[in-house]
Amino acid sequence: MKQLDARRKKLRYYPLLGALCYLVLGFLWITFSDQLLSALVTDAATLTRYQSYKGYTYVLLTALLAWLLLKQRLHFARSLLKSEYLLEQTIARAAAGIAHVNADGQFIRVNDELCNLLGYSATELLTMRFQQLTHPMDLSRDQGLLHEVLQGRRQSYTLEKRYLHKNGQIIWARLSVALIAETENSEPFFVSVIQDISDVKLTQMKLEESELRFRTLLDSMPTISVQGYDEEGKTLYWNKGSEKVYGYSRKEAVGRNLLDLIIPEKMQDGVREAINLMASSGEARHAEELTLRRKDGSPVTVYSSHAVIILPDKKPQIYCIDIDLTDYKQQEAQLAFLAQYDPLTHLPNRHYFANQLDQALKVARRENLQLAVLILDLDNFKNINDSYGHKTGDLLLQRVAEKLQICCRETDSLARLGGDEFAILIEHLDTPEDAARFAQELLQNLQQPMLLEQDLELSTAASIGISLYPTHHDNVEALLQGADSALYKAKSEGRNTYYYYSDQLTAQARQRLVLESRLRQAIKKQQLRCYYQPQLDIKTGSIIGAELLLRWQDPELGFISPDLFIPLAESSGLIHLIGQQVLQQACIQGQAWLNEGLPPITLAVNVSVQQFGRGDLEQQVKMVLAESGFPARLLELEVTESALMLDEEKVVLTMQQLRETGVRLAIDDFGTGYSSLAYLQRLPLDILKVDRRFIANMTANTDDRQIAKAIIELGHTLRFEVLAEGVETAEQLALLQEMACDYYQGYYFSKAVPAEEFRRLLLQQQPA
């Protein structure tokens, strides 16, 4: 078009130029033709002849000029026609719609393609404006751009817009518009090239729609994180779920390496390796549960699956779909908790307790232990619920659970079986009475008022049923049922009490607990008295010492034998108090006699297994010696052979520590245990006491005599002194003298006597 215009412009001056040339040439020819001919032709005749041709040449020149102009004109007309033809064909055959539109939007020229596109004939279109055919939503943009072109702010524009087809359908088109400036012969107009992109648009829209659907779907599940990474781990994609799960916004995450975002330190190498492997092989890693890192550094457990996407001509991309398992894990833990624990008190439930009991039974069977199952039920709990409401009832149950927990040892197991019923498993039960003692303790504790809420203090009572393994039952179900029926008995017998599965045990336990309570009182009131049984030198017959033996005269129950109360004191723990008192009495009395001027004698004190095993005996001994001033070398500690059966190293160490205090050490009841010679050799002992059973029968029974003899010899071989216990007759004494035994004690000389009487014995043997 531009070329055509330039030519047109040039041609406009051609006739003027031709006429001017003609006038100039004619003038020159008329003015100078005679001189020119004269100069060229000397012959006058020829000159005249030529001058007569002057008019013809002028005509000839004019004709030549006219011919040249005509030819030029024809050439221009032909090329104009050719251009018009080419333009016409281009428009007609173009694969896109083409329209010329004037400044008002009126179609002034349209091609067939456009007619096809819009469904209108050319005649119809030429009566229309493009505004009529443009989708209302795209019109303002189209017109805006058109104005910008008209105002010279841009030369052309392209736009994707919607046309309305004659049949009402929407046609998506890509429009390219350029302004054709005004010419001499024509108004300015726009050339529009319109390409149908409906198919592309449809596909694109479908794609966008499916991506939108996909994104909306993923975004509607905030616990699902979808992330895309390049082959080096750089973040390419980060959905809303990722923001929620990991705490990084899309802006913060995209462009950063995943190792810096969500991978904990210890997983870095593994993840780096996995990315490399996936990128090079194109194969995704198997789905797995991972604990990754949130923006705030807290751990988050996710179920992570992966996909490797390789688009044509593109590098591999790795997509991760992580499902946040935090809620799931919490629920799982909650469920696991509820399966085993009671939600109100957080104690194990019946199911868990039964498992614990089952395990404990296995151990008890294997190690020959006793255990007890206690079922405790609150008395009249219903009244509390009815009077104060269920909230208060729940609070009471929680406080009771706390109290019971405090009473239990680490090795006991406490559970809530349901309602107001609790169960306790006591493992490693020493005696059946221990269970009753514990039950008694629980009942006393529950009677103490409990603060439930401000201004509301309540106390409660309970009934307890006890069944024992192996005494009563040997399996979980039977033990629980046994405890339950004992509980029923306790309830029907007046409540706030305990019952064993068997009545005999209940009576026995009650008796023992009454005794225990009286013993406690006796210790408090210092009613236990030390008696002294003389120990004599076999060769000289002189008193060299005494064994302190406790005597208990209860004001109501009368004389109670140490054989009864010492084991009770041992199982209740009271033995520590008793042991302390005896030790003190021995040292104070011994020192008093020394002060009085009596001959120095050894005072032997019995030390029970419990005292020996507790670890503070050495300190206790040191303290008592220091307080009393009694010489350590005159104090003898008697340890039974069974006490030596504790942990060997511990026994050796304790003995050594005691020996360092300066006291003498004796092994009591020797011959009843299983001490090996090697073991005895390691112990820093001074004296070995032959058990009275061997002495009692030695005169009648040769075996016992031989044993007694062997023990005495063994003691001497090990460089110990030997004392024979329970010597009742002169015959026994004579035999012991023969066997070279060093010392003896027994009824033959004296029973254990009160301190005053023993003092008299001592004085009697003093030289006058």
Ligand SMILES: Nc1nc2c(ncn2[C@@H]2O[C@H](COP(=O)(O)O[C@H]3[C@@H](O)[C@H](n4cnc5c(=O)[nH]c(N)nc54)O[C@@H]3COP(=O)(O)O)[C@@H](O)[C@H]2O)c(=O)[nH]1
């Ligand atoms: N840990 C402590 N144990 C103590 C204490 N006081 C006593 N006991 C132990 O109690 C058991 C019974 O003691 P007891 O009834 O006093 O009997 C002792 C003697 O009375 C008795 N004995 C002494 N001589 C004879 C005798 O000739 N014949 C005979 N039948 N019995 C006699 O032997 C008991 C002393 O035994 P032992 O201690 O083994 O030397 C008893 O085991 C006491 O140890 C105490 O304070 N702490």
